[in-house]
Amino acid sequence: MATATAANTDGPEKWIAKAQHIVESPVTSTSVEEDMLFGHDLHLSSKPDSTASAAADDDERSKAKVHLDAAEKVILQSDPSIPGFLTAVSDGKYLSAVDEIIRLSCGGVDGGVHGRATSLLETAMSRLRIEFSHLITTVHSPNLDADRRFSRSLSVSLPSRSSELTEDFSTSMEEERHAVEVRGWYSLSDEQTFNLIPFEVISDLKEIADRMIAGGYQQELCEAYISACRNLLNNFLSVRDVDQLIIEDAQAMDFEILSSQARNWFRRSKLFVTDVLPRVRELCDRIFEDSDELKEESFRKATKGLALQQFNHGAVIVTRLQSPASVFLMLNMYEDLIDLQASFWGDSQEFICGEVEEIFERLEKMVRETLAEFEVAIRSRKLSKPRQSGQIDPMVSYGMTYITTLVGYSSTLNLLLHDDGIDGGDNSVRGESMTPFGQRMHVFMSYIELRIQEICTFYKDDDGLKYIFLMNNVLHMVLTVEDSGLKAQLGDDWVRTRHRQIQQYATCYLRASWSKPLSYLKIDGLLLGHEGSSSVIVAVKGRFKKFNLAFEEIWSTQTAWIVPDPQLREDLRLLILMTVIPGYRTFLGITYCQLGAILKPSKYLKYTPEDLENYLSDLFEGTSEKSNHLRRKLGS
Template structure:
């Protein structure tokens, strides 16, 4: 009877417990907590735990105590509950993604993960069991559950990284990056269109340049460099996962998944920025115009990568891996290294490409861009990664500097050795002069960089020695006060002047030689005077060249007009205007006739000559008029009367005013057949 009553009472207690559990079905953890509480009051309730929450087969060996019917401890119950939650999300049997579930389920899973991490780190045995055996069993169970949990978190971490990466496309690599890219385009006063415009007018250039300096990439960055590579709302979830994987010492798996995903994203960014992965051989074989475009994109990419993408990548690592400084540094360095090295490899390929003048300005742009971001790279990388990556970048920077010096030397040699033998039609400005002076003016935009490179490269003394050997010590006296770039430009322009002197000798007409030299030297002076070249070369250099132009003017007058003026000399034709000496009149007729023919020949030839500068053209006409018109008036006044009569007009074809008008037509570069001055009516 008593036994029957005891059984009936036990059944009532079990029924009551089941009713409580059913009421708490909305929360399994609450139900389990209630069972543990009731178990603590009466060991008869221990069987309820098995009835309500049967243990998984692999967990049976972990029961506390040596006896099969011993009660589970609170520690084991917590581990049981955590295991159940984790197994529910086992990736081998569950295809769903946790972070697509409800926030309550995510929180429940993370709490379970925290439990098994704690057990794996410090298992607590049941009081009724052997401490060492129970602890070992709990550890094995916890570690098994932990592996499943870490595998799930790794997959969730990868999913969140990929799913929340800000979309990239060729039309816009994030709005702020596009704005930065546009700001890098150019803030130089002159660009490639200016120089190529003059090149299109030229038929010959040193080494047949196809292109030249263009827009520089030295503009300052926008203050707003921050962009989102990962959607901000996902950062907290990524950090929650990272914290637990770091706590569980699964940081290697975390490192691998983060670096794999982010490396691919940065590689995609480089592609969008136009930086392709190319071998040195591919770069060296590339046609110049295509290579020029690649170099421009590289210049933009270097600044965008260092100051935007990697800065944001560093911020991501700092946020996600805040729990572990070592992992934070390793993930950033491993992720960023490939991207930076790809950029540096292209720079290295450029340094060993064949040197030619058209590449100089783009190489200078690359040098300045890399030098500009070196402090950023130094700040981004730490420890061994800084030594490796920044050391490589510094090596590329040095080699780019060597390429600048070598390319400038190539250009100087090209100017000095340009040997085209075809004289310029009409004595106009030579293409070599236009090209070199446009080239030189653009060099001044890089004054600070070139002063540094030329000083370090030991190239500053060549101008002094070269010009001293040529006996041009007047310019050499100014070298001591000039910058390294100023000395090189003085040397370069001296090569150009020497080449022009040689080219002037291609003209058979001595007068045209001086017109050619005046045109070209004046062009050089104007380019110097109207730019920063004037500051580098100094007023003395400009005054000396203007004096040289005046000397050419004098030599031109002497060569071209001496013979004409010789026909207007007073060689004693009779004692006065009334003389009737027939021999004198015949001589006068020959003089007028010879003057007419000589003047007409000069007019015919020199109206086809071209002096493009209006002021020089006007000064030349005035110089000629001052020599010819007074002499003609004087000769006419003294001897014109001796040819009076019907045949006088045959010899006296022009008045002084006619000659003045005809002189105004000289040096216009008139096309067409031979020109003849109009006769007076």
């Protein structure tokens, strides 16, 4: 064992006082020597009075020798190979014996006694160090159930193929629907809090630490703590093989396996920064509560290696998984590094900052490149024919989910994009007051809107469906913005402008879909003054027949269209009712007399206004099978 360092000037008195408190408690002894030792009122021998007799000096030396003999007996009889031998043997008499040896080795006693005590102190401290390490390394680790406890919270997934995002938003969206729910779950709840080491074990560790410090063995104590704590953390986090993963391995690794590595790393890093480090800090504070220097040195040396290993491992994974979906992994790593820096103080923090600076720079570069890749994916996506239901395009759904998730990282992204020059989009509307993140979101939104306009050109054969598609997708963007922090970035004007667009699209839909059937309900061209005229009757019959056919065609087609938002769906139905039903009632009332002269009028007057209202309530539900069934009913 290394030579013990000198104790503090006032250290012995302080720790002897603690030892005195321990040994004054009543115990049951089995020998005269132990009774004399553990029942003795411990104190440093006072400076000999110049008038004291030689007999008194001899008596003092005799008592010191008796105490030393008793302490030596307890020390040498203990078996360091038996776990817990120090804290359990003879009801804690080992620790009391150590207190006595510390007292005798501090001076004020016969030179022979002092020499023996100093030699015996080294043996006692060696055994205390063994016991200290044993208590830490053999403690039951809560991580035995970590995978089961934390896997339910993990909701980060990555595309199975890195090219999916740019080639098929539909497939990517389905796989990534819940991929970006990545915030708010990192730490354990209050009901799940844990301690790296049980409280009763910490108490024993504190007892040992007090005596090793009092005996001048601070450095040996610190080394024992660092070594044992590293082993404990390795077991807790199960990262013994992390340093095996290097860039070459990551490049050659199967994507699915690497994705699994990324998920495991993500869980470990959150656990390490938000739960483990604070508890290691708390453990150091309790064990080394009387020495700020030992607290910081022990914490730094026990954790810094694992911390750097953990984040270097993550950086290697992210390098391989660089894709738009992995930007959240990068941002979480960036924020974790900031939290990691805050966990260290003074020189330790300066050291950590220097070590992680390269990772910071690499992450910043990758985040910028990944966001640029997402932008390119939106802008350059190959257009394909959309679904014939007018519903929300997968690219729009995925893009908005992606963008709104970025809002949770707005502060971090403002740091990363602080000097990011952005051209294009409509970001000029809010001037220089817009944050870098806000500017980037404006550009993303502008490109999504541009793609919506390009996609709707596929509906050139049906303008009504085109406007349903536009309403669905623009409203999806608006509702997503209103339900997230994006509204603060884009502004109220952005939202109001899109609401006006939706109203305009609704008017255009009504004109495109219902102008034709409504044209048959006009009175123009009907000579209603010649009641019963065959030409009028023929004209009325023809108008009703054409209206019926046009209505049935619209109904059978548009019941298969989808308007997912309930409010928009009801608003559109109401708009149609307010336009079609009054016109139908008016035409029916004016031509009623002519209908009476028609043979089998029900063949032409197939619907009452109430029937039309009932049928219109089926629109935009996406019920194609129902439409086919009722098409036959309507055509019968």
